Amino acid sequence: QSALTQPASVSGSPGQSLTISCTGTNSDVGRYYYVSWYQHHPGKAPKLMIYEVTNRPSGVPDRFSGSKSGNSASLTISGLQAEDEADYYCSSFTTSSTLVFGTGTKVTVL
């Protein structure tokens, strides 16, 4: 099972919006609504930001939103803040009954 494809890096200025893409296949992202997004600061545990494509866990700001179309999913961060600078990973359940993560995207706040 190959990792889902994400851009290596994206950047934006405070207050701006940015979108991270996550491209899979019809065996994972395209087949299921079990797509999640995680924020990972180096040296800390990953944090769940979005689950089941669009749902935000309690405590996650509504600046974070998710969507899916076909074999691709997206995470949008609106009103970018300095503390949003981190690595972000998508994940999806697969037809092999496994879970696959994305390649990861480093978000830089300029």
Add this chain to the structure above:
Amino acid sequence: EVQLVESGGGLVKPGGSLRLSCVGSGFSFSSYSLNYVRQAPGKGLEWVSSISSTSGYIYYADSVKGRFTISRDNAKNSLYLQMNSLSAEDTAVYYCARDTKPTTVPDSFDVWGQGTTVTVSS
């Protein structure tokens, strides 16, 4: 406080074995599926294995199938990962993580441990 605490990491020689443990507290441990996720140095996250609440459903990544065994003891609120035939490619920080809701398949993980480091080197 809901938390997971891992232990058992360390330095092991290629071909060796190691057993990781993860203890949960602050929630109904026996109600949730649990997983191991790892991150090799400089690499991204990799899902390793999943076990359902009653151990009836167990899944592994192809990279560890046949070498790693996941298990749990709900009476002890504990999750385990027995790792055999280790190689340098298994060097990573290993996290245990709880599924967001009771499920039989790996889905989304809302509670994570702090991670334990496994280094495979001669």
